[in-house]
Amino acid sequence: MTQDEMKQAVAHAARDYVAAHLPVGAILGVGTGSTANYFIDALTPMKDRLGGVIASSEATHQRLAGHGMLVLDLNDVEHIGIYVDGADEIDESLAMIKGGGGALTREKIVAAVADTFVCICDASKHVATLGRFPLPVEVIPMARAHVARQLSQLGGTPKLREGFITDNGNLILDVHGLRINQPTTLESQIDGIAGVVSNGLFARRGADVLLLATSSAVKVVKR
Ligand SMILES: O=C[C@H](O)[C@H](O)[C@H](O)COP(=O)(O)O
Structure with a gap:
Protein backbone atom coordinates (compact mmCIF):
# COMPACT_ATOMS: atom_id res chain seq x y z
CA MET A 1 0.00 0.00 0.00
CA VAL A 127 7.93 7.11 16.56
CA ALA A 128 9.63 6.06 19.80
CA THR A 129 10.84 9.60 20.57
CA LEU A 130 9.43 12.85 19.19
CA GLY A 131 11.75 15.33 17.51
CA ARG A 132 13.00 14.04 14.20
CA PHE A 133 10.28 16.16 12.59
CA PRO A 134 11.18 19.86 13.16
CA LEU A 135 8.96 21.33 15.87
CA PRO A 136 6.82 24.23 14.56
CA VAL A 137 6.48 27.27 16.83
CA GLU A 138 4.06 30.09 15.93
CA VAL A 139 5.56 33.46 16.78
CA ILE A 140 4.39 37.08 16.83
CA PRO A 141 6.48 38.73 14.06
CA MET A 142 8.20 41.36 16.26
CA ALA A 143 9.42 38.61 18.63
CA ARG A 144 10.97 36.36 15.96
CA ALA A 145 14.63 36.98 16.83
CA HIS A 146 14.08 36.87 20.59
CA VAL A 147 12.13 33.61 20.39
CA ALA A 148 14.76 32.09 18.08
CA ARG A 149 17.51 32.85 20.64
CA GLN A 150 15.47 31.29 23.44
CA LEU A 151 14.74 28.18 21.37
CA SER A 152 18.47 27.79 20.64
CA GLN A 153 19.10 27.79 24.39
CA LEU A 154 16.72 24.84 24.68
CA GLY A 155 19.03 22.90 22.36
CA GLY A 156 17.30 23.25 19.02
CA THR A 157 18.13 25.02 15.77
CA PRO A 158 15.22 27.29 14.79
CA LYS A 159 14.68 28.12 11.12
CA LEU A 160 12.18 30.63 9.84
CA ARG A 161 9.59 29.07 7.51
CA GLU A 162 10.27 31.36 4.56
CA GLY A 163 7.31 33.04 2.85
CA PHE A 164 4.76 31.54 5.23
CA ILE A 165 2.17 33.48 7.26
CA THR A 166 -0.26 31.62 9.51
CA ASP A 167 -4.04 32.07 9.43
CA ASN A 168 -3.49 34.31 12.48
CA GLY A 169 -0.99 36.61 10.71
CA ASN A 170 2.09 35.22 12.46
CA LEU A 171 5.38 33.48 11.57
CA ILE A 172 6.54 29.89 12.06
CA LEU A 173 9.94 28.90 13.40
CA ASP A 174 10.69 25.22 12.72
CA VAL A 175 13.01 23.90 15.41
CA HIS A 176 15.41 21.21 14.18
CA GLY A 177 17.55 18.85 16.22
CA LEU A 178 15.41 18.47 19.33
CA ARG A 179 15.30 15.06 20.98
CA ILE A 180 12.12 15.35 23.00
CA ASN A 181 12.24 13.05 26.01
CA GLN A 182 9.83 15.08 28.13
CA PRO A 183 7.25 16.52 25.74
CA THR A 184 4.91 17.92 28.41
CA THR A 185 7.73 19.87 30.07
CA LEU A 186 9.09 21.19 26.79
CA GLU A 187 5.61 22.21 25.61
CA SER A 188 5.17 24.37 28.71
CA GLN A 189 8.72 25.78 28.51
CA ILE A 190 8.24 26.94 24.92
CA ASP A 191 4.80 28.37 25.65
CA GLY A 192 6.47 30.40 28.41
CA ILE A 193 8.69 32.34 25.98
CA ALA A 194 7.36 35.86 25.41
CA GLY A 195 6.21 36.18 21.82
CA VAL A 196 5.28 32.52 21.34
CA VAL A 197 1.65 32.05 20.35
CA SER A 198 1.75 28.28 20.60
CA ASN A 199 3.98 25.34 19.74
CA GLY A 200 3.37 22.12 17.87
CA LEU A 201 3.80 19.79 20.84
CA PHE A 202 0.44 18.29 21.74
CA ALA A 203 1.46 16.51 24.95
O1 LIG B 1 -0.58 22.05 10.50
C1 LIG B 1 -0.86 20.93 10.08
C2 LIG B 1 -1.31 19.81 10.89
O2 LIG B 1 -0.79 19.78 12.17
C3 LIG B 1 -1.34 18.44 10.25
O3 LIG B 1 -2.19 17.67 11.04
C4 LIG B 1 -0.04 17.73 10.18
O4 LIG B 1 0.93 18.57 9.58
C5 LIG B 1 -0.15 16.41 9.39
O5 LIG B 1 -0.45 16.67 8.06
P1 LIG B 1 -0.50 15.53 6.96
O6 LIG B 1 -1.72 14.72 7.23
O7 LIG B 1 -0.59 16.29 5.66
O8 LIG B 1 0.77 14.75 7.06
Whole structure:
Protein backbone atom coordinates (compact mmCIF):
# COMPACT_ATOMS: atom_id res chain seq x y z
CA MET A 1 0.00 0.00 0.00
CA THR A 2 1.32 3.48 -0.80
CA GLN A 3 1.39 6.21 1.84
CA ASP A 4 -1.55 7.90 0.12
CA GLU A 5 -3.54 4.66 0.21
CA MET A 6 -2.80 4.33 3.94
CA LYS A 7 -4.02 7.90 4.49
CA GLN A 8 -7.23 7.08 2.65
CA ALA A 9 -7.68 3.86 4.64
CA VAL A 10 -7.27 5.64 7.97
CA ALA A 11 -9.60 8.45 6.83
CA HIS A 12 -12.31 5.87 6.15
CA ALA A 13 -11.68 4.25 9.53
CA ALA A 14 -12.09 7.66 11.17
CA ARG A 15 -15.37 8.20 9.35
CA ASP A 16 -16.57 4.84 10.73
CA TYR A 17 -15.34 5.80 14.22
CA VAL A 18 -17.34 9.04 14.07
CA ALA A 19 -20.43 7.21 12.80
CA ALA A 20 -20.19 4.79 15.74
CA HIS A 21 -19.29 7.23 18.55
CA LEU A 22 -20.66 10.71 17.77
CA PRO A 23 -24.36 11.13 18.56
CA VAL A 24 -26.55 12.29 15.69
CA GLY A 25 -26.72 16.11 15.69
CA ALA A 26 -23.47 16.55 17.65
CA ILE A 27 -20.61 18.77 16.53
CA LEU A 28 -17.39 17.47 15.01
CA GLY A 29 -14.00 19.20 14.94
CA VAL A 30 -11.97 18.73 11.78
CA GLY A 31 -8.19 19.03 11.46
CA THR A 32 -5.87 20.21 8.73
CA GLY A 33 -3.55 18.53 6.24
CA SER A 34 -3.54 15.83 3.60
CA THR A 35 -4.85 13.07 5.89
CA ALA A 36 -7.59 15.36 7.24
CA ASN A 37 -8.52 16.22 3.65
CA TYR A 38 -9.13 12.54 2.91
CA PHE A 39 -11.22 12.41 6.09
CA ILE A 40 -13.34 15.36 4.91
CA ASP A 41 -13.95 13.59 1.61
CA ALA A 42 -14.94 10.37 3.39
CA LEU A 43 -17.22 12.25 5.79
CA THR A 44 -19.31 13.97 3.17
CA PRO A 45 -21.93 11.21 2.70
CA MET A 46 -22.81 11.43 6.43
CA LYS A 47 -22.86 15.23 6.67
CA ASP A 48 -26.61 15.34 7.42
CA ARG A 49 -26.01 13.37 10.65
CA LEU A 50 -23.78 16.15 12.01
CA GLY A 51 -24.95 19.19 13.95
CA GLY A 52 -22.16 21.10 12.25
CA VAL A 53 -18.40 21.14 12.01
CA ILE A 54 -15.62 23.30 13.45
CA ALA A 55 -12.65 23.92 11.16
CA SER A 56 -9.07 24.13 12.43
CA SER A 57 -7.84 26.33 9.55
CA GLU A 58 -9.00 28.48 6.68
CA ALA A 59 -8.06 25.71 4.23
CA THR A 60 -10.17 23.16 6.10
CA HIS A 61 -13.03 25.66 6.36
CA GLN A 62 -13.01 26.09 2.60
CA ARG A 63 -12.89 22.36 1.91
CA LEU A 64 -15.70 21.62 4.38
CA ALA A 65 -17.89 24.41 2.99
CA GLY A 66 -17.11 23.25 -0.54
CA HIS A 67 -18.49 19.81 0.40
CA GLY A 68 -21.71 21.43 1.66
CA MET A 69 -21.00 21.06 5.39
CA LEU A 70 -22.36 23.47 7.98
CA VAL A 71 -19.20 25.19 9.28
CA LEU A 72 -19.82 26.83 12.67
CA ASP A 73 -17.95 29.58 14.54
CA LEU A 74 -16.23 28.17 17.63
CA ASN A 75 -17.52 31.12 19.65
CA ASP A 76 -21.06 29.86 19.06
CA VAL A 77 -20.27 26.32 20.23
CA GLU A 78 -19.85 24.97 23.76
CA HIS A 79 -19.27 21.36 22.98
CA ILE A 80 -17.30 19.40 20.37
CA GLY A 81 -17.81 15.66 20.71
CA ILE A 82 -14.89 14.41 18.63
CA TYR A 83 -11.92 16.12 16.96
CA VAL A 84 -10.25 14.24 14.10
CA ASP A 85 -6.83 15.35 12.89
CA GLY A 86 -3.54 14.09 11.54
CA ALA A 87 -0.07 14.54 13.04
CA ASP A 88 3.51 14.85 11.92
CA GLU A 89 4.74 12.48 14.65
CA ILE A 90 3.05 10.55 17.45
CA ASP A 91 4.68 8.53 20.24
CA GLU A 92 3.56 5.63 22.43
CA SER A 93 1.89 7.94 24.97
CA LEU A 94 -0.06 9.57 22.09
CA ALA A 95 1.82 12.85 22.47
CA MET A 96 2.27 14.47 19.05
CA ILE A 97 4.15 16.98 16.97
CA LYS A 98 1.75 18.91 14.75
CA GLY A 99 1.91 22.04 12.64
CA GLY A 100 3.71 20.85 9.52
CA GLY A 101 1.00 22.72 7.64
CA GLY A 102 1.19 25.70 10.01
CA ALA A 103 -2.26 25.21 11.55
CA LEU A 104 -1.05 24.29 15.06
CA THR A 105 -2.62 27.14 17.02
CA ARG A 106 -6.17 26.73 15.77
CA GLU A 107 -5.77 22.95 15.96
CA LYS A 108 -4.74 23.26 19.61
CA ILE A 109 -7.74 25.44 20.36
CA VAL A 110 -10.21 23.05 18.74
CA ALA A 111 -8.53 20.09 20.45
CA ALA A 112 -8.87 21.84 23.82
CA VAL A 113 -12.64 22.13 23.39
CA ALA A 114 -13.17 18.57 22.14
CA ASP A 115 -14.11 15.65 24.39
CA THR A 116 -12.16 13.10 22.35
CA PHE A 117 -9.15 13.68 20.09
CA VAL A 118 -8.85 11.03 17.40
CA CYS A 119 -5.47 11.14 15.64
CA ILE A 120 -5.29 9.63 12.17
CA CYS A 121 -1.86 8.65 10.83
CA ASP A 122 -0.02 6.30 8.60
CA ALA A 123 2.67 4.15 10.21
CA SER A 124 5.53 6.44 9.14
CA LYS A 125 4.39 8.99 11.77
CA HIS A 126 4.61 6.56 14.72
CA VAL A 127 7.93 7.11 16.56
CA ALA A 128 9.63 6.06 19.80
CA THR A 129 10.84 9.60 20.57
CA LEU A 130 9.43 12.85 19.19
CA GLY A 131 11.75 15.33 17.51
CA ARG A 132 13.00 14.04 14.20
CA PHE A 133 10.28 16.16 12.59
CA PRO A 134 11.18 19.86 13.16
CA LEU A 135 8.96 21.33 15.87
CA PRO A 136 6.82 24.23 14.56
CA VAL A 137 6.48 27.27 16.83
CA GLU A 138 4.06 30.09 15.93
CA VAL A 139 5.56 33.46 16.78
CA ILE A 140 4.39 37.08 16.83
CA PRO A 141 6.48 38.73 14.06
CA MET A 142 8.20 41.36 16.26
CA ALA A 143 9.42 38.61 18.63
CA ARG A 144 10.97 36.36 15.96
CA ALA A 145 14.63 36.98 16.83
CA HIS A 146 14.08 36.87 20.59
CA VAL A 147 12.13 33.61 20.39
CA ALA A 148 14.76 32.09 18.08
CA ARG A 149 17.51 32.85 20.64
CA GLN A 150 15.47 31.29 23.44
CA LEU A 151 14.74 28.18 21.37
CA SER A 152 18.47 27.79 20.64
CA GLN A 153 19.10 27.79 24.39
CA LEU A 154 16.72 24.84 24.68
CA GLY A 155 19.03 22.90 22.36
CA GLY A 156 17.30 23.25 19.02
CA THR A 157 18.13 25.02 15.77
CA PRO A 158 15.22 27.29 14.79
CA LYS A 159 14.68 28.12 11.12
CA LEU A 160 12.18 30.63 9.84
CA ARG A 161 9.59 29.07 7.51
CA GLU A 162 10.27 31.36 4.56
CA GLY A 163 7.31 33.04 2.85
CA PHE A 164 4.76 31.54 5.23
CA ILE A 165 2.17 33.48 7.26
CA THR A 166 -0.26 31.62 9.51
CA ASP A 167 -4.04 32.07 9.43
CA ASN A 168 -3.49 34.31 12.48
CA GLY A 169 -0.99 36.61 10.71
CA ASN A 170 2.09 35.22 12.46
CA LEU A 171 5.38 33.48 11.57
CA ILE A 172 6.54 29.89 12.06
CA LEU A 173 9.94 28.90 13.40
CA ASP A 174 10.69 25.22 12.72
CA VAL A 175 13.01 23.90 15.41
CA HIS A 176 15.41 21.21 14.18
CA GLY A 177 17.55 18.85 16.22
CA LEU A 178 15.41 18.47 19.33
CA ARG A 179 15.30 15.06 20.98
CA ILE A 180 12.12 15.35 23.00
CA ASN A 181 12.24 13.05 26.01
CA GLN A 182 9.83 15.08 28.13
CA PRO A 183 7.25 16.52 25.74
CA THR A 184 4.91 17.92 28.41
CA THR A 185 7.73 19.87 30.07
CA LEU A 186 9.09 21.19 26.79
CA GLU A 187 5.61 22.21 25.61
CA SER A 188 5.17 24.37 28.71
CA GLN A 189 8.72 25.78 28.51
CA ILE A 190 8.24 26.94 24.92
CA ASP A 191 4.80 28.37 25.65
CA GLY A 192 6.47 30.40 28.41
CA ILE A 193 8.69 32.34 25.98
CA ALA A 194 7.36 35.86 25.41
CA GLY A 195 6.21 36.18 21.82
CA VAL A 196 5.28 32.52 21.34
CA VAL A 197 1.65 32.05 20.35
CA SER A 198 1.75 28.28 20.60
CA ASN A 199 3.98 25.34 19.74
CA GLY A 200 3.37 22.12 17.87
CA LEU A 201 3.80 19.79 20.84
CA PHE A 202 0.44 18.29 21.74
CA ALA A 203 1.46 16.51 24.95
CA ARG A 204 -0.55 18.14 27.75
CA ARG A 205 -3.56 17.46 25.54
CA GLY A 206 -2.46 14.52 23.45
CA ALA A 207 -4.66 12.19 21.45
CA ASP A 208 -7.18 9.94 23.19
CA VAL A 209 -7.42 7.50 20.31
CA LEU A 210 -4.93 6.74 17.54
CA LEU A 211 -6.07 5.18 14.28
CA LEU A 212 -2.83 4.00 12.71
CA ALA A 213 -2.72 2.72 9.14
CA THR A 214 -0.16 0.08 8.36
CA SER A 215 0.22 -1.55 4.96
CA SER A 216 -2.13 -4.38 6.04
CA ALA A 217 -4.68 -2.87 8.47
CA VAL A 218 -5.80 0.12 10.54
CA LYS A 219 -4.90 -0.40 14.20
CA VAL A 220 -6.78 1.25 17.05
CA VAL A 221 -4.66 2.45 20.01
CA LYS A 222 -6.25 4.05 23.08
CA ARG A 223 -4.49 6.23 25.62
O1 LIG B 1 -0.58 22.05 10.50
C1 LIG B 1 -0.86 20.93 10.08
C2 LIG B 1 -1.31 19.81 10.89
O2 LIG B 1 -0.79 19.78 12.17
C3 LIG B 1 -1.34 18.44 10.25
O3 LIG B 1 -2.19 17.67 11.04
C4 LIG B 1 -0.04 17.73 10.18
O4 LIG B 1 0.93 18.57 9.58
C5 LIG B 1 -0.15 16.41 9.39
O5 LIG B 1 -0.45 16.67 8.06
P1 LIG B 1 -0.50 15.53 6.96
O6 LIG B 1 -1.72 14.72 7.23
O7 LIG B 1 -0.59 16.29 5.66
O8 LIG B 1 0.77 14.75 7.06
